[in-house]
Amino acid sequence: MDETEGRSLDDVAEFVIQCSKCPRLSSYIRQIGENKVKRFVNDEYWSKPVPGFGDNDAELVIVGLAPAAHGGNRTGRMFTGDSSGQWLMKALFETGYANMPASISKDDGLILKNVYITSIVKCAPPSNKPSSSEISNCSRYLKVELALLERNTRVIIALGRIAFKTVCDFYGLKGLKFRHGACYEFSKKYLLVSYHPSRQNTNTKKLSWDMWIDIFRKANSLTRSF
Protein backbone atom coordinates (compact mmCIF):
# COMPACT_ATOMS: atom_id res chain seq x y z
CA MET A 1 0.00 0.00 0.00
CA ASP A 2 2.87 2.36 -0.79
CA GLU A 3 1.53 3.44 -4.16
CA THR A 4 -0.75 6.45 -4.59
CA GLU A 5 -1.52 5.79 -8.22
CA GLY A 6 -5.13 4.80 -8.61
CA ARG A 7 -5.80 5.14 -4.88
CA SER A 8 -8.17 7.50 -3.16
CA LEU A 9 -8.44 8.56 0.46
CA ASP A 10 -11.49 6.28 0.68
CA ASP A 11 -9.31 3.36 -0.50
CA VAL A 12 -6.77 4.19 2.20
CA ALA A 13 -9.52 4.24 4.82
CA GLU A 14 -10.62 0.75 3.78
CA PHE A 15 -7.05 -0.58 4.03
CA VAL A 16 -6.65 1.04 7.44
CA ILE A 17 -9.83 -0.43 8.90
CA GLN A 18 -8.79 -3.95 7.84
CA CYS A 19 -5.21 -3.64 9.08
CA SER A 20 -3.79 -5.87 11.83
CA LYS A 21 -0.09 -5.40 11.25
CA CYS A 22 0.69 -4.50 14.87
CA PRO A 23 -0.32 -7.43 17.12
CA ARG A 24 0.04 -5.49 20.36
CA LEU A 25 -2.25 -2.69 19.17
CA SER A 26 -4.79 -4.98 17.47
CA SER A 27 -5.16 -6.88 20.72
CA TYR A 28 -5.28 -3.72 22.84
CA ILE A 29 -8.04 -1.98 20.85
CA ARG A 30 -10.19 -5.14 21.07
CA GLN A 31 -9.64 -5.38 24.82
CA ILE A 32 -10.68 -1.76 25.37
CA GLY A 33 -14.06 -2.54 23.80
CA GLU A 34 -14.44 -5.67 25.92
CA ASN A 35 -13.57 -3.90 29.18
CA LYS A 36 -15.50 -0.64 28.84
CA VAL A 37 -15.20 2.19 31.32
CA LYS A 38 -18.29 2.85 33.40
CA ARG A 39 -19.30 6.06 31.60
CA PHE A 40 -19.46 4.27 28.25
CA VAL A 41 -20.70 0.88 29.42
CA ASN A 42 -23.74 1.01 27.11
CA ASP A 43 -21.75 2.04 24.03
CA GLU A 44 -20.71 -0.36 21.30
CA TYR A 45 -17.01 0.29 20.74
CA TRP A 46 -15.56 0.55 17.23
CA SER A 47 -12.36 -1.23 18.37
CA LYS A 48 -10.75 -1.17 14.93
CA PRO A 49 -8.11 1.08 13.36
CA VAL A 50 -9.44 4.61 12.77
CA PRO A 51 -8.74 6.27 9.39
CA GLY A 52 -8.32 9.99 8.75
CA PHE A 53 -11.37 12.04 7.76
CA GLY A 54 -12.43 15.44 6.51
CA ASP A 55 -12.32 17.43 3.28
CA ASN A 56 -10.37 15.47 0.64
CA ASP A 57 -9.44 18.74 -1.09
CA ALA A 58 -8.28 20.44 2.08
CA GLU A 59 -5.59 23.08 2.26
CA LEU A 60 -5.15 22.45 5.99
CA VAL A 61 -4.01 19.02 7.20
CA ILE A 62 -3.91 18.21 10.92
CA VAL A 63 -1.69 15.35 12.03
CA GLY A 64 -2.26 13.94 15.52
CA LEU A 65 -0.71 11.03 17.35
CA ALA A 66 -3.35 8.27 17.50
CA PRO A 67 -7.02 7.65 18.31
CA ALA A 68 -7.91 7.87 22.00
CA ALA A 69 -8.85 4.62 23.73
CA HIS A 70 -12.35 5.84 24.67
CA GLY A 71 -12.56 8.55 21.99
CA GLY A 72 -11.79 7.50 18.42
CA ASN A 73 -11.49 3.83 19.35
CA ARG A 74 -15.03 3.97 20.74
CA THR A 75 -16.71 6.18 18.15
CA GLY A 76 -14.77 5.14 15.03
CA ARG A 77 -13.76 8.69 14.10
CA MET A 78 -10.60 10.59 14.98
CA PHE A 79 -10.90 13.28 17.67
CA THR A 80 -14.49 12.28 18.36
CA GLY A 81 -16.02 11.65 21.77
CA ASP A 82 -13.10 12.79 23.91
CA SER A 83 -11.76 16.02 25.39
CA SER A 84 -9.05 16.49 22.74
CA GLY A 85 -11.76 16.30 20.09
CA GLN A 86 -13.78 18.95 21.95
CA TRP A 87 -10.81 21.30 21.93
CA LEU A 88 -10.05 20.63 18.29
CA MET A 89 -13.59 21.01 17.00
CA LYS A 90 -14.25 24.17 19.03
CA ALA A 91 -11.12 25.73 17.49
CA LEU A 92 -12.04 24.55 13.98
CA PHE A 93 -15.56 25.94 14.38
CA GLU A 94 -14.30 29.30 15.65
CA THR A 95 -11.94 29.65 12.71
CA GLY A 96 -14.41 28.55 10.03
CA TYR A 97 -13.21 25.02 9.32
CA ALA A 98 -16.14 23.14 10.89
CA ASN A 99 -19.92 23.60 10.87
CA MET A 100 -20.28 22.84 14.60
CA PRO A 101 -18.17 23.22 17.74
CA ALA A 102 -18.40 19.59 18.90
CA SER A 103 -17.44 16.12 17.74
CA ILE A 104 -19.54 13.50 19.49
CA SER A 105 -20.21 10.56 17.17
CA LYS A 106 -19.87 9.53 13.53
CA ASP A 107 -23.46 10.61 12.84
CA ASP A 108 -23.43 13.95 14.71
CA GLY A 109 -23.67 16.00 11.48
CA LEU A 110 -20.13 17.38 11.67
CA ILE A 111 -18.83 18.70 8.35
CA LEU A 112 -15.21 19.78 7.98
CA LYS A 113 -14.42 22.47 5.42
CA ASN A 114 -10.93 22.82 3.94
CA VAL A 115 -9.38 20.64 6.66
CA TYR A 116 -8.41 16.96 6.81
CA ILE A 117 -7.56 15.25 10.11
CA THR A 118 -5.34 12.23 10.43
CA SER A 119 -2.80 10.64 12.77
CA ILE A 120 0.56 8.95 12.58
CA VAL A 121 -0.79 5.76 14.17
CA LYS A 122 -4.34 4.57 13.44
CA CYS A 123 -4.83 2.25 16.42
CA ALA A 124 -5.11 3.51 20.01
CA PRO A 125 -1.88 2.58 21.82
CA PRO A 126 -1.56 1.74 25.54
CA SER A 127 -0.76 4.90 27.55
CA ASN A 128 -0.82 6.85 24.24
CA LYS A 129 2.66 5.51 23.52
CA PRO A 130 3.11 3.71 20.21
CA SER A 131 6.42 1.90 19.77
CA SER A 132 8.83 2.96 17.06
CA SER A 133 8.03 -0.19 15.06
CA GLU A 134 4.29 0.57 15.28
CA ILE A 135 4.91 4.12 14.06
CA SER A 136 6.99 2.71 11.26
CA ASN A 137 4.31 0.13 10.33
CA CYS A 138 1.59 2.77 10.20
CA SER A 139 3.62 5.40 8.38
CA ARG A 140 2.67 3.69 5.11
CA TYR A 141 -0.88 5.03 5.52
CA LEU A 142 0.12 8.52 6.57
CA LYS A 143 2.50 8.72 3.61
CA VAL A 144 -0.25 7.82 1.16
CA GLU A 145 -2.69 10.24 2.80
CA LEU A 146 -0.20 13.11 2.67
CA ALA A 147 0.69 12.29 -0.91
CA LEU A 148 -2.96 12.23 -1.96
CA LEU A 149 -3.62 15.54 -0.18
CA GLU A 150 -0.40 17.14 -1.44
CA ARG A 151 -2.02 18.81 -4.47
CA ASN A 152 -3.93 21.23 -2.22
CA THR A 153 -1.97 21.17 1.02
CA ARG A 154 -0.90 24.65 2.14
CA VAL A 155 -0.63 24.24 5.91
CA ILE A 156 0.09 21.23 8.11
CA ILE A 157 -0.47 21.40 11.85
CA ALA A 158 1.55 18.79 13.74
CA LEU A 159 0.09 18.05 17.17
CA GLY A 160 2.82 17.02 19.55
CA ARG A 161 6.46 16.14 19.25
CA ILE A 162 6.06 12.68 17.66
CA ALA A 163 3.69 13.92 14.96
CA PHE A 164 6.07 16.82 14.29
CA LYS A 165 9.03 14.45 13.86
CA THR A 166 7.05 12.13 11.59
CA VAL A 167 5.91 15.00 9.36
CA CYS A 168 9.49 16.34 9.20
CA ASP A 169 10.72 12.87 8.18
CA PHE A 170 8.05 12.60 5.48
CA TYR A 171 9.03 15.92 3.88
CA GLY A 172 12.76 15.48 4.49
CA LEU A 173 12.87 18.55 6.75
CA LYS A 174 16.03 18.56 8.83
CA GLY A 175 17.10 20.61 11.84
CA LEU A 176 13.66 22.03 12.72
CA LYS A 177 12.93 22.48 16.41
CA PHE A 178 9.74 21.39 18.14
CA ARG A 179 8.35 24.53 19.72
CA HIS A 180 4.70 25.41 20.25
CA GLY A 181 3.71 28.16 17.83
CA ALA A 182 6.67 27.69 15.48
CA CYS A 183 5.84 28.11 11.80
CA TYR A 184 8.21 26.73 9.16
CA GLU A 185 7.89 27.45 5.46
CA PHE A 186 8.91 24.82 2.90
CA SER A 187 7.93 23.94 -0.69
CA LYS A 188 5.12 26.55 -0.82
CA LYS A 189 3.68 25.12 2.38
CA TYR A 190 3.81 25.88 6.08
CA LEU A 191 4.33 23.53 8.99
CA LEU A 192 2.70 24.85 12.15
CA VAL A 193 3.79 23.28 15.43
CA SER A 194 1.49 22.80 18.41
CA TYR A 195 1.31 20.95 21.66
CA HIS A 196 -1.25 18.15 21.53
CA PRO A 197 -4.57 19.15 23.17
CA SER A 198 -4.43 16.17 25.53
CA ARG A 199 -5.83 16.53 29.05
CA GLN A 200 -2.27 16.28 30.31
CA ASN A 201 -1.46 19.53 28.48
CA THR A 202 -4.77 21.37 28.83
CA ASN A 203 -5.41 20.57 32.51
CA THR A 204 -1.93 21.70 33.46
CA LYS A 205 -2.25 24.85 31.31
CA LYS A 206 0.86 23.87 29.41
CA LEU A 207 -1.53 24.48 26.52
CA SER A 208 -3.98 27.33 27.23
CA TRP A 209 -7.00 28.09 25.07
CA ASP A 210 -5.37 31.29 23.80
CA MET A 211 -2.21 29.41 22.77
CA TRP A 212 -4.38 26.81 21.02
CA ILE A 213 -6.76 29.08 19.13
CA ASP A 214 -3.83 31.19 17.91
CA ILE A 215 -2.55 28.15 15.99
CA PHE A 216 -5.82 27.93 14.06
CA ARG A 217 -6.06 31.66 13.48
CA LYS A 218 -2.57 31.50 11.99
CA ALA A 219 -3.55 28.49 9.83
CA ASN A 220 -6.62 30.36 8.70
CA SER A 221 -4.62 33.40 7.64
CA LEU A 222 -2.10 31.19 5.80
CA THR A 223 -4.69 29.16 3.90
CA ARG A 224 -6.46 32.33 2.88
CA SER A 225 -3.23 33.95 1.77
CA PHE A 226 -2.76 31.64 -1.24
Ligand code: SF4
Ligand atom coordinates in the same frame (compact mmCIF):
# COMPACT_ATOMS: atom_id res chain seq x y z
S1 SF4 B 1 -1.25 0.99 14.02
FE1 SF4 B 1 -1.47 1.16 11.80
S2 SF4 B 1 -0.13 -0.43 10.93
FE2 SF4 B 1 -0.48 -0.92 13.11
S3 SF4 B 1 -2.29 -2.30 13.10
FE3 SF4 B 1 -3.04 -0.21 13.42
S4 SF4 B 1 -3.54 0.50 11.36
FE4 SF4 B 1 -2.20 -1.28 11.13
